[in-house]
Amino acid sequence: MTSMVQHTSDRMWTSRAVQLIEADGRRSADTHLLKVDLPEWAASGGIDLYLKDESTHPTGSLKHRLARSLFLYGLCNGWISENTTVIEASSGSTAVSEAYFAKLIGLPFIAVMVSGTSPAKTRLIEAQGGICHFVDTPSEIYTVAQRLEAELGGHFIDQFTMAERATDWRGNNNIAESVFAQMEAERHPIPEWIVVGAGTGGTSATFGRYLRYRQHPTRLCVVDVENSVFLPAYESGDGTLTSSTASRIEGIGRPRVEPSFVSQVIDGMIPVPDAASVAAMRFLSDRLGRRVGGSTGTNFWGVCTLIADMAKMGRSGSVVSLLCDSGDRYDHTYFNDEWIAEQQLDLGPPTATLTEFFDTGEWREPR
Structure with a gap:
């Protein structure tokens, strides 16, 4: 009989661990896709906005x-x-x-x-x-x-x-598959734009690959924050760029180009100043009647710039982005006026930009 070296002692434990995680997933319902009320000028122009509410996961985030x-x-x-x-x-x-x-x-x-x-x-x-x-x-x-x-x-x-690589971008209940399934009955079921931030790069990679795999014409926009190197690397093609300063917007923005950032599947990127991220977070929180986090504010700023472009060009369609986590985690930072002052963030100009945009449809970059 042929002798065999075996390493199978962990198989039973691994099987049980996978079973526990799969059972936990089955107990958790899919996250909601929220339709955000836009001003009449946008709604009558055929523009709709949706946020995938990832804050409802058992651990509260995307x-x-x-x-x-x-x-x-x-x-x-x-x-x-x-x-x-x-x-x-x-x-x-x-x-x-x-x-x-x-x-x-x-x-x-x-x-x-x-x-x-x-x-x-x-x-x-x-x-x-x-x-x-x-x-x-x-x-x-x-x-x-x-x-x-x-x-x-x-x-x-x-x-x-x-x-x-850990997420199956072809399906298996990934976030992209979920969004498109939930959009099927909407008036614009295939979005014009999907807007996400980049932390690991995994979410943008999943969306970008899924769009190509399913042959959707939807374009993918990634928003990036101060002190992050994703946008400079995207512009220059230089993946070796680094930064010595951490992002102030937790969960997105990185000091190096992470291996999971697949720039080739992104259709465009938008830089978002930190003051704009925080102002947009607070503005959206007021409109929704619930607090959202800083990365959601970054997403929302990018969404508004794209909707402004759509309105200016007379284009109708839907835009989908992510509500990444609850703002309750940021009482001591983004919702704390003393912290804002310490960080020397002036929220006035970006708040004025958002207010005018929602009132009139005009988008004026903060000065």
Whole structure:
């Protein structure tokens, strides 16, 4: 009989872990697609706006989808086993969701993040049993995560590399498939534009690939914030660009071009100043009657610029973007006037731009 070297002891545990994650997914309903009330000049011009409300996931943000995919990817590749410490380099929301899944399958979790990350997010990570390991500069999170992986014999789940490959962009209930299914009965079921931010790059990659795979004419716009290198890299084609300063808008914007950022599937990018992101976040919160987060404000600013262009050209159609998370996580920052003053952000000009736009349809860039 041929002798065989076997490594099958973890198969039963892995099967159970996958079963637990799949069962959790079945218990969770799909997120809502909210139709936003636009002014009469837009509605009568045949322009509609929708926000995919990702704040209703069990862990409260868009990153819940990513974390689920990353854990399944790691389990099915044999990288995560019964005794693995899972490690992530994360500014917050992804780590909150990953801590949830680590707890679900009984594994320890460490989040490596920059000092100054929202205390509300760190509390959420710790509430799930996760440990927060802080570093001083954004560029350290990767090397520290890799060091902890080596020291602990753990698995660095690495959202910034794995995001674009862990999600099945062809289907399997990804966010793009969900949006198009929910749009089927609307008056403009195939959107003119989809607008998202870039953190890992995974969401934009999923949408961009899905649009091509399904042969939709919808265009994909990615909005980018201050101190992020995604837009400069997109403009120049230089993927080696870096920044020494972290983004103030949590969850999007990166100091390096992440491996999951697939620029070739993006049809256009819009720069959004931080003051505009925060002003748009507050403006949209008032209109919806509920608080949204900073990255949603960034999305909304980009949405308004595109709707302004559509109206100017006399084009009708729908625009879809994401409500990434609740604004309740940002009481001490974006909704705190003292923090705004400390950051020297002047919200007056961008707020005036949004107010005039909704009143008249005219878009004037802040000065």
